[in-house]
Amino acid sequence: MAPELFIHSRKLTPKSDIFSLGVIILEVVTGHRDYPAVDSKTASDEFIELEVKKWRNVLQRSPGYGSLEIDCEQIKRCLQVGLICVNPEHAKRPPMTEVISMLQGSKSVDCDISIVFQQMCI
8 A cells, every 4th residue: 555545645646656666566577465575685686687587587498489688678668667657756756647658668777767766674
């Protein structure tokens, strides 16, 4: 649940929905309910690379699998977008149109994810 629902108004907003979407994205991609699955000393880039490496290992073992690099880039993008969506500061979460554009690859993921990640782990 979005942090502001506990602290402030307890009112659902589009920004709290974005937070929830980020949680779902991270849970689906990592397979963990307790995101992030690393400690606070691990940088966001390390977290993302660790998760992509796990996926790469699984996908490489799949017989006849052919689009490894493309899929690993998509997994990385999903993790980046998920981290952006769970920003503890609701005003810094992107609107849904940007989330969709980032997931589709038509908009770059241009947020400092490391700051978001550090705030999550505090």
